[in-house]
Amino acid sequence: MDEQTQLRDLLRGNTIAAADELSLDEGEGSVRCLACGHRCFIRKGKAGVCRVRFNDGGSLRVPGGYVAGLQIDPIEKKPFYHAYPGQNALSFGMLGCDLHCGYCQNWVTSQALRDDQAIATPRFCTAAELVGLAQRHRAPVVVSTYNEPLITADWSCTVFEKAREAGLACGFVSNGNATPEVLEYIRPFVSLYKVDLKGFRDSGYRTLGCTLGNVLKSIQRIKDMGFWLEIVTLVIPGFNDSEEELRDIARFVASISTDIPWHVTAYHPDYKMGGSRTQADTLIRAYDYGKEAGLNFVYPGNIAGAVGDREHTFCPDCGERIIERSGFTVRNNAMREGRCFACESVIPGVWEAQAPTRSVGTGRPIPLGL
Numbered sequence: 391m392d393e394q395t396q397l398r399d400l401l402r403g404n405t406i407a408a409a410d411e412l413s414l415d416e417g418e419g420s421v422r423c424l425a426c427g428h429r430c431f432i433r434k435g436k437a438g439v440c441r442v443r444f445n446d447g448g449s450l451r452v453p454g455g456y457v458a459g460l461q462i463d464p465i466e467k468k469p470f471y472h473a474y475p476g477q478n479a480l481s482f483g484m485l486g487c488d489l490h491c492g493y494c495q496n497w498v499t500s501q502a503l504r505d506d507q508a509i510a511t512p513r514f515c516t517a518a519e520l521v522g523l524a525q526r527h528r529a530p531v532v533v534s535t536y537n538e539p540l541i542t543a544d545w546s547c548t549v550f551e552k553a554r555e556a557g558l559a560c561g562f563v564s565n566g567n568a569t570p571e572v573l574e575y576i577r578p579f580v581s582l583y584k585v586d587l588k589g590f591r592d593s594g595y596r597t598l599g600c601t602l603g604n605v606l607k608s609i610q611r612i613k614d615m616g617f618w619l620e621i622v623t624l625v626i627p628g629f630n631d632s633e634e635e636l637r638d639i640a641r642f643v644a645s646i647s648t649d650i651p652w653h654v655t656a657y658h659p660d661y662k663m664g665g666s667r668t669q670a671d672t673l674i675r676a677y678d679y680g681k682e683a684g685l686n687f688v689y690p691g692n693i694a695g696a697v698g699d700r701e702h703t704f705c706p707d708c709g710e711r712i713i714e715r716s717g718f719t720v721r722n723n724a725m726r727e728g729r730c731f732a733c734e735s736v737i738p739g740v741w742e743a744q745a746p747t748r749s750v751g752t753g754r755p756i757p758l759g760l
Contacts (some may be wrong), residue, residue, distance in 0.1 A: 397676040399484065401442065404514065406454030408443065409544045411575040419448040425606040426488040426540045427567040439599075454545040456512035457520070459483035459536035462527050466564050466718040469653050470620055471703065471737030474531055475713055479561070480524035483536020484545065485510060487564055489599035491588070493663035494503055500537045501661075502602040506586035509510060517549040521556050522529045531582070535563035536684055543576055552578035559740070567600045570750045573615060577643040582740065583617040585609055589630035590638040606642065613646050618740045622653040622691075625668050625715050640683035648684045649738040656692035658707035687737075694718075705730040705737065712737065 414422040419434045423443050430438035437444035443452045463480040487500035494500050499510045524532050528539040532544040532553045539562045540676035550560040561582030587596065587609065592602040621643055625631050636654075643652050654676040655666035656668035677700050679750050680688035686706040690697040694717030710732040714722040728741040 391479050393513055398728075401453065401512065402446075402451070404455055405446075405451040405613065406544060406548075408450035408452045409547070410577060412452075412544060412569055415448075419445070421445050421448070423450060424569050424571040425452075425543055426538070426572070427569060427600055427608070428570065437439045438488075438541075440486045440488045440538070442484075443541060443737045444517045448459070450676065452544045453484050455516070455546065457482045458485050458512050459496070459518075460508045460513070460523075463533075464697040464718040464720075465531055466715065466720065467534075468533055468535065468561065468584055469622065469655075469689070469691060469718075470582055470584060470618075471563065471653070471715075472620065472651050472687070472737075472741075473561070473618055474559065474740065475725075478527060478529040479531040479533045480520065480527065480529045481533045481535050481563075482520060482549070483534065483539075483695065485512065485537055486541055486565055486674065487538040487565075488541055489538065491598045491662060493624070493657065493659075494534045494661050496653075497661040499603075512574055517552045521552045521558065524553065524558055525556060532558045533561040533563055533582070538562050538567075540568055540572055543572055547576055547579050550576075565600075566608045568604075568606045568611070569609060573608070573611055574641050577615055577617070577743060578616055581618060582620075583612050584620050584622060585612065587621050587623050587639060587643075588640065589623070591630070592637050594630060606624060606625065610646055613650070621650045622655060623676070624655050624657050625672055626657040626663075627666050627668060627672070631668070631672055633675070633679070633694040637679045637683070638684060640680040640688075641682075642678075644683040644685050650685070650691060651687040652680050652685055653689045653691050654680070655690070658692075668692075674700070693714055705733060705735055705738070707735040708733040734751075755760075 412424045416422050423430045423438050428439050430439050432445040434445050461481045462478050463481045465474050465477050483499050519688045532750050539546055553560050560580050562580050566585035595602040643650050654673050658667045670693050677688045686688050689699050701715045702711050705712055712724045
């Protein structure tokens with residue numbers, strides 16, 4: 391028995407029933423999964439495009455009761471720059487994804503059951519154990535990440551329900567290929583939502599495994615539903631770094647709200663995609679397009695120290711520097727109860743927890759027993 395078969399059997403033997411809101415009975419033992427934009431029609435014994443949500447005797451079974459990645463990270467690493475700055479986030483992930491991006495930096499977990507090289511060992515746990523870890527590490531935020539959280543939303547919300555009871559905030563780090571049903575399902579538990587907007591061409595999106603249109607509709611819906619939204623574009627030379635495409639992204643984000651933070655981050659070769667790393671001048675160019683489009687907050691990332699003062703947060707009204715960063719570390723936070731210290735303008739974000747002077751997350755895996 392090969393490793394992929396062993397992993398598949400292990401995962402299928404440790405599942406939970408799909409949430410009622412995310413499964414539709416289609417008759418004759420078939421079900422439709424509503425967790426992501428593919429809306430897979432799944433017959434008995436078959437799995438959806440993600441490979442981890444499957445039909446067992448006419449019932450949709452989904453991942454639950456384990457993690458495949460678990461870390462304490464600075465929240466800036468997610469990246470969230472306008473939520474709990476300088477604080478830590480307990481980050482957990484599972485296995486599987488509804489896309490197959492050739493440059494995925496989390497491919498060992500996201501492409502499990504799809505790629506023979508992607509073998510990650512799950513660690514079985516309870517929701518209470520994960521929340522206890524967050525509390526012991528003084529992390530005010532719990533984030534579902536590393537794989538696509540939409541396809542593991544049922545388990546995430548089991549964790550998030552206990553996290554909310556403990557007074558913790560919860561977030562999704564997602565590709566945004568959502569459905570209205572899954573967004574309604576997670577909304578009572580999730581307050582922070584990061585969408586990876588991978589480009590602005592449908593042809594490019596189809597090579598990754600979904601359509602641009604559904605992601606754009608989901609971004610609008612996420613904003614309308616009151617999630618705190620931040621958008622990230624990994625700028626990849628030769629894929630999405632043209633002036634026209636970056637300007638289109640900037641204008642789209644601004645059309646929804648000029649207060650949405652737009653992170654433009656540097657690519658480095660990973661997984662199946664080679665090519666060259668993104669240079670700082672490309673990120674600065676994207677930053678300029680964002681500002682020209684009217685965005686108040688644009689953040690070049692993954693090249694700490696190479697983009698001048700552009701990784702800091704400035705008050706859009708008076709121009710004062712209110713949060714100073716170096717990479718994922720907050721050096722200084724001059725916010726005063728969600729306002730600029732100088733002109734007292736309200737700065738959009740989630741500022742309930744005042745930041746210490748710097749992020750202290752290790753960024754390393756942590757054992758469940760700690």
